[in-house]
Amino acid sequence: MSVPLPAFEDIQNAAARIAPHSVVTPVLSSAMLDGMVNAQLLFKCENLQRGGAFKFRGACNAVWSLTDEEAKRGVVTHSSGNHGNALAMAAATRGIAAHVVVPEGAVRAKLEAIEQAGGIVHRCAPTIAAREAKAAQIQQATGAVMVHPYADTRVMAGQGTTVLELWRQSGGLDAIITPIGGGGLSSGCAIAAHGLALAIQMYGAEPSGAADAAESLARGARVDHFVPDTVCDGLRALIGESNLEALREHRVNVITVSDEETIAAMKLLWQHLKLVVEVSSATVFAAILKQRELFAGRRVGLVLTGGNVDLDTLPW
Amino acid sequence: MSVPLPAFEDIQNAAARIAPHSVVTPVLSSAMLDGMVNAQLLFKCENLQRGGAFKFRGACNAVWSLTDEEAKRGVVTHSSGNHGNALAMAAATRGIAAHVVVPEGAVRAKLEAIEQAGGIVHRCAPTIAAREAKAAQIQQATGAVMVHPYADTRVMAGQGTTVLELWRQSGGLDAIITPIGGGGLSSGCAIAAHGLALAIQMYGAEPSGAADAAESLARGARVDHFVPDTVCDGLRALIGESNLEALREHRVNVITVSDEETIAAMKLLWQHLKLVVEVSSATVFAAILKQRELFAGRRVGLVLTGGNVDLDTLPW
Numbered sequence: 001m002s003v004p005l006p007a008f009e010d011i012q013n014a015a016a017r018i019a020p021h022s023v024v025t026p027v028l029s030s031a032m033l034d035g036m037v038n039a040q041l042l043f044k045c046e047n048l049q050r051g052g053a054f055k056f057r058g059a060c061n062a063v064w065s066l067t068d069e070e071a072k073r074g075v076v077t078h079s080s081g082n083h084g085n086a087l088a089m090a091a092a093t094r095g096i097a098a099h100v101v102v103p104e105g106a107v108r109a110k111l112e113a114i115e116q117a118g119g120i121v122h123r124c125a126p127t128i129a130a131r132e133a134k135a136a137q138i139q140q141a142t143g144a145v146m147v148h149p150y151a152d153t154r155v156m157a158g159q160g161t162t163v164l165e166l167w168r169q170s171g172g173l174d175a176i177i178t179p180i181g182g183g184g185l186s187s188g189c190a191i192a193a194h195g196l197a198l199a200i201q202m203y204g205a206e207p208s209g210a211a212d213a214a215e216s217l218a219r220g221a222r223v224d225h226f227v228p229d230t231v232c233d234g235l236r237a238l239i240g241e242s243n244l245e246a247l248r249e250h251r252v253n254v255i256t257v258s259d260e261e262t263i264a265a266m267k268l269l270w271q272h273l274k275l276v277v278e279v280s281s282a283t284v285f286a287a288i289l290k291q292r293e294l295f296a297g298r299r300v301g302l303v304l305t306g307g308n309v310d311l312d313t314l315p316w
Numbered sequence: 317m318s319v320p321l322p323a324f325e326d327i328q329n330a331a332a333r334i335a336p337h338s339v340v341t342p343v344l345s346s347a348m349l350d351g352m353v354n355a356q357l358l359f360k361c362e363n364l365q366r367g368g369a370f371k372f373r374g375a376c377n378a379v380w381s382l383t384d385e386e387a388k389r390g391v392v393t394h395s396s397g398n399h400g401n402a403l404a405m406a407a408a409t410r411g412i413a414a415h416v417v418v419p420e421g422a423v424r425a426k427l428e429a430i431e432q433a434g435g436i437v438h439r440c441a442p443t444i445a446a447r448e449a450k451a452a453q454i455q456q457a458t459g460a461v462m463v464h465p466y467a468d469t470r471v472m473a474g475q476g477t478t479v480l481e482l483w484r485q486s487g488g489l490d491a492i493i494t495p496i497g498g499g500g501l502s503s504g505c506a507i508a509a510h511g512l513a514l515a516i517q518m519y520g521a522e523p524s525g526a527a528d529a530a531e532s533l534a535r536g537a538r539v540d541h542f543v544p545d546t547v548c549d550g551l552r553a554l555i556g557e558s559n560l561e562a563l564r565e566h567r568v569n570v571i572t573v574s575d576e577e578t579i580a581a582m583k584l585l586w587q588h589l590k591l592v593v594e595v596s597s598a599t600v601f602a603a604i605l606k607q608r609e610l611f612a613g614r615r616v617g618l619v620l621t622g623g624n625v626d627l628d629t630l631p632w
Contacts, residue, residue: 026342028364032432047590048344116348267627274363274623276590307590311583311632 002241003148006157008195011188014061014157015164021060021093022161025049027169027301030272033285037292040299041285042173043269044166047277047307051113053234054162054305055086055149058184061158062147063090071096073143078102078124078131081110082234082306083149088119099144101134103127107233110308128238150184151240160188166301167196174298177203177284179305180213180254181235183243189303190250203294204247204254205283207232207262213239213247214254231259231315234280234306253294255287262286263315269304279315281305318557319464322473324511327504330377330473331480337376337409338477341365343485343617346588349601353608356615357601358489359585360482363593363623367429369550370478370621371402371465374500377474378463379406387412389459394418394440394447397426398550398622399465404435415460417450419443423549426624444554466500467556476504482617483512490614493519493600495621496529496570497551499559505619506566519610520563520570521599523548523578529555529563530570547575547631550596550622569610571603578602579631585620595631597621 006014025045034041046054063075074097077087084100091098098119102111103126114121124134139146147155162185163176176193180186186204193200206214209230212223222244228236239247247254257265259279266282269275281304288295288302322330341361350357362370379391390413393403400416407414414435418427419442430437440450455462463471478501479492492509496502502520509516522530525546528539538560544552555563563570573581575595582598585591597620604611604618 031366052590270592270627274361274368274592276586276592311586311630314627314630316627 003151004153005242005246006153006160006188006191008191010153010157011160011164011192011195015161017064018057018060018158018161022057023049024165027166028273032272033268037288037295039288039295039297042166042170042299042301043273044162044301044303045275046162046303046305047275047281051082051085051089051117052306052308053082053086054159054185054303055082056089057161058155058158059083059086059090059147060093062152062154063094065154066145070145073145074098075147076135076138076142076144077147077149078135079149081106082308084119085110085113085117087147088114088117092118097144099138099142101131101138103131107308107310113308150182150237150243155184156188158188159185160192162303163189163192170301172299173200173301175201175203175295176301177205177287178303179235179280179283180204180206180239181280182237183213183239183247185303185305186252187243187246190246190252194250202250202252203287204252205287206254206256207235207283208256208258210236211256213244214256216244217248217254232262232280232283234278235283255291257283257286257290261290265289267316275304276307276309277304278306278309319467320469321558321562322469322476322504322507324507326469326473327476327480327508327511331477333380334373334376334474334477337366338373339365340481343482344589348588349584353604353611355604355611355613358482358486358615358617359589360478360617360619361591362478362619362621363591363597367398367402367405367433368622368624369398369402370475370501370619371398372405373477374471374474375399375402375406375463376409378468378470379410381470382461386461389461390414391463392451392454392458392460393463393465394451395465397422398624400435401426401429401433403463404430404433408434413460415454415458417447417454419447423624423626429624466498466553466559471500472504474504475501476508478619479505479508486617488615489516489617491517491519491611492617493521493603494619495551495596495599496520496522496555497596498553499529499555499563501619501621502568503559503562506562506568510566518566518568519603520568521603522570522572523551523599524572524574526552527572529560530572532560533564533570548578548596548599550594551599571607573599573602573606577606581605583632591620592623592625593620594622594625
């Protein structure tokens with residue numbers, strides 16, 4: 001499914017649209033972590049965003065982009081967790097229904113959060129086909145508007161607002177790195193960054209067990225089927241068509257990291273930043289640790305995407 | 317050992333003295349936690365302070381209060397961890413030696429941090445007498461200036477700067493609660509708060525297994541011997557004489573909490589604030605959960621004191 005990419009102006013408009021509802025998350029740093037890689041690292045703490053993840057930005061922009069007529073019928077999505085939660089919270093800010101299709105096996109803490117936010121959870125089999133079918137079925141039955149987790153212009157624009165804030169808070173950056181799952185965040189951030197300054201180098205971090213973006217860019221055609229094998233539950237989605245196009249246009253350099261590298265990086269972030277971040281978020285620091293020669297001496301923004309962790313089953 | 321209490325002006329001077337070295341830590345909040353207790357909670361994140369604890373404020377004020385002549389001989393202290401680390405880091409900002417006496421059985425992560433900061437670690441038996449003797453011995457041998465963890469005017473003044481910042485960041489508060497160990501933080505914060513506004517109600521949280529401040533205030537005389545029995549390793553010290561005097565003068569209301577209540581509160585803070593805080597820090601939220609009628613409908617500042625946790629031995 002190809003959808004139009006947002007323009008820089010759409011991201012600026014999204015920032016204004018979500019401002020009454022979203023948190024301006026802090027940017028933190030650690031002399032210890034800087035020393036490990038000989039670079040200046042600025043961590044954008046989206047784990048402190050409403051709902052505990054950057055996803056609220058895109059969902060909120062989508063919900064408040066609807067006409068009153070559309071909004072009345074509610075919204076629907078499928079999500080392994082954070083986007084579903086975000087959509088439920090965003091829908092609540094407008095007083096409308098949110099239907100969330102969730103595959104069996106999703107992290108328990110995330111399911112509870114969706115229900116607590118007032119979302120209506122619909123279970124389905126843990127395949128991409130099953131969740132898309134279920135979402136389509138609900139859409140037909142209720143007239144709810146589909147808000148895809150990443151293949152959605154409004155969602156990409158909302159996620160891009162992360163970089164507008166980070167740029168303002170950091171006072172300039174040489175490079176920015178985000179995790180890559182479906183590509184909503186990475187595409188929105190790349191468009192935002194190059195709207196601000198063409199010289200910013202964009203990087204993405206992808207688990208080696210779900211490296212479809214890296215492979216798609218390398219072979220020049222989108223991988224359209226794969227079975228993810230990674231602990232990074234937020235990064236198992238297939239890269240979207242338009243999202244991939246944005247990564248290509250903006251020359252996003254994708255670095256793949258093993259789950260072992262990511263878990264080690266996650267522990268370092270907890271220890272030194274004193275932040276609870278989920279495993280998917282740690283891919284960005286794992287990538288810098290792995291390819292430190294690329295980042296040495298530079299001022300780098302890292303997007304920490306979320307903090308929704310089951311504290312009883314930590315991966316180390 | 318009785319030492320003069322700092323005046324409000326000393327705390328203001330301390331703030332100027334430490335500003336080039338310390339972090340203005342963020343104040344965070346969570347709608348979920350607010351909802352649990354029907355109050356507005358503003359968490360002052362000293363786990364994000366340099367060295368991962370508020371202790372850097374007091375240590376830094378002490379180190380930079382020394383004359384050049386005094387500074388040359390270095391500083392010495394005894395500490396179960398965070399103050400030692402803080403003093404080592406503060407000494408490093410002035411290029412002087414820091415001797416830290418550490419009792420056997422202290423948290424491993426904290427010892428490593430002291431050495432990494434350039435401090436010289438001296439081990440001793442895990443009794444208050446043993447660590448005071450060892451520190452006196454080093455002081456005699458080297459001429460180093462003693463910087464007591466809490467019974468020190470400069471240290472109390474430094475800790476009080478936490479409240480100056482919190483007040484400015486929060487735009488006004490009805491009440492403030494800090495953990496109570498030796499009383500450096502609670503006394504400094506009480507003096508700072510009432511220098512700002514006499515109407516602020518001050519609270520302290522103490523583990524029931526180290527409730528010497530509560531008992532001392534109740535019986536009108538300082539408990540001068542007890543055997544602490546609590547997981548809160550940062551709160552096992554005996555309340556200082558002057559510190560106790562400050563608590564009495566400023567009518568600090570001490571709430572005691574069980575380790576079980578504190579550990580449950582700690583987990584809630586990790587889950588909803590997405591912050592790594594150590595168990596001692598969680599006493600403040602445990603106290604509010606326990607006595608919620610005291611805080612309902614009010615705007616309350618909570619000082620989260622530190623985030624130095626051994627991630628391999630979490631208490632739940």
